[in-house]
Amino acid sequence: MTISSSLNAGVMGLNANAARLSTISDNIANSNTFGYKRVETDFHSLVTSSNGSTYSAGGVRVSTQRMIDQSGSLIGSNNSTDLAVRGNGFLPVTTKPEVTVDNGDLSMMLTTTGSFRTDAEGFLKTETGLVLLGVPANPDGSIPAFARDSVANLEPIQVNLSAISSEPTTEIKLGINLPATVTEQAVIDPSTDYERQKIEYYNNLGSTQDITIEFRPSPAVAGVASNEWTLVMTDSATIPSSTVIGEYTVTFNDTQTAGGSLASVTTVTGGAYDPGTGMVEVTTASGPIRISIGELDTTNGLSQFGNSFRPTNISKNGSGTGTMILIEVDENGYVYGRYDTGTSRTLYQIPLVAVSNRNGLEAQDYQTYQVTKESGTYYLWDAADGPTGEIVGYSREQSSTDVAKELTDLIQTQRAYTSNAKVIQTVDEMLQETTNIKR
Structure with missing residues (x-):
């Protein structure tokens, strides 16, 4: 009834x-x-x-x-590896016991935020034992190609904050003015008219060596300035150290509109001059180094003015031995190790995981989720690419x-x-x- x-x-x-x-x-x-x-x-x-x-x-x-x-709103923190996802996508994580067992078949869980810190073994993990996963970088800092529909190439992110590293010099930029008056002389005295400049570089082991560039002016011809110099380069690490690793003949313009700018470069020994970049390449004991002497018809490298030799700007890349002091993650998911020398090195890339139906994921403890039939298959995207958002460091996602x-x-x-x-x-x-x- x-x-x-x-x-x-x-x-x-x-x-x-x-x-x-x-x-x-x-x-x-x-x-x-x-x-x-x-x-x-x-x-x-x-x-x-x-x-x-x-x-x-x-x-x-x-x-x-x-x-x-x-998604909840993001709140800032003072920990560089507090991470949150702004937009679509999930951080791939696993549990510390699975990492310890190391059976080669890690199960991936997903989360949108986490406070990751290095433990005693260097793994980036949360207080609840979630370990962050990523793709390890090659020694040169590039990220290898990896499977986008599998966790096969993902590894627990493990870093050593006390690691010591160095970065060899691969590029030097010269900014030097040569005296124009010397090329007006009919007689050149090597003891007084040759100019020398030592440039320190870092070798493959983090110690320093020197490239010495000797600038040899050519004498005037029939009272007319030659505006010509020969650059002779030697490497202190090469045996013998007097071995020439590069020799180039450069001339300068003396026109009213382009006076003092680089007119031409002729290669005698060493890598050919590239007029598009203003670079020459020489081979040192530690490998090839590109040296920028300037583009033609410009004074942004070598120049010839007045009566004085003046280094105006000499810079190089690379660094000596340094200790890692900080780990940071950028919006594209690249994990960098920052060193006390001011340099950084790419260690990993964290992909963002996307699924067709986020609400179809199975909720687990500690704000983690697992892929199900209802969620659809997953795909590993580069952060801030495709349908995924970006990774924000120094941040947590609120409830x-x-x-x-x-x-x-x-x-x-x-x-x-x-x-x-x-x-x-x-x-x-x-x-x-x-x-x-x-x-």
Whole structure:
């Protein structure tokens, strides 16, 4: 009879609102949990067959869903490896026990934020034991090609903050002015007219060596300035150190519009001059080094003005021996080791994992998720590329819970629960009246 269906509907209403109360309490309890995704409760009516004269209450059914596609706001921190994803995508992580076992088949979990710090073994992990995964860089800092639909090339990120490293010099830029008056002389005295410049560079082991460049002016011809110099380069690490590694003849313009600029470069020994870049390449004991002497018709490298030899700007890349002092992650997911020499080195790249249906992921402990059939297959994207967002360092993602809304829902749930309880009480009283008819 319809009165019993009313009782069933009231009981189902109590159960449904109790389930909603559970999700609300969970959301409020985790309102300060970094990376927490709120759970949403939906009610669905159940309809039974009825005709115009009778009606049976069907009741209500409840369903819950974790809103993984909803992101919380980002908050700054003072830890460089506090990471959060701004936009779509997940950080790949695994558990420390799996790393310790090292069975070659790591299971990947996903998270949108984490406070990662190096442990005693150098692994970047959270306090809950989640270890960050990435693709290790080649020795030159480049990232190798890796499978985008598999975790086969992902490794636990492990760094040594006390690591010592150096970076050999591969490029030197010269900014030197040569005296124009010397090339006006008919006689050149090597002891007074030759100019020398030592340039320090870092070798492959982090120690320093010198490239010495001797600038030899050519004498004037028939009273006309030659505007010509020969550059002779030697390397202190080459045996013998007097071995010439590069020799170039350069001439300078003396026109009204381009006076003092580089006019031509002729290679005698060493790598050919590249007019497009203004570079020559010489081979030292540590390998090839590119030296910028300037582009033609410019004075941004070598120039010839006045009567004085003047180095104006000499710079080089590379660094001596340094100790890693900091790990940082940029928006593209590249993990850099910063050294006390001011240099940096690429160590890993963290890809961002994208799935078709984020809300189809299976929620695990510690704000992590696993791929399921409902979520669809995953793909490893470069951060800030394709459909994924970017990785933000020095940041954590806050909970997506809106406490004000949850409190409002709490009041509504309480009233709905009370109303359903009142229905049951009323049905009970009506049944009691029905029972009393027999008396």
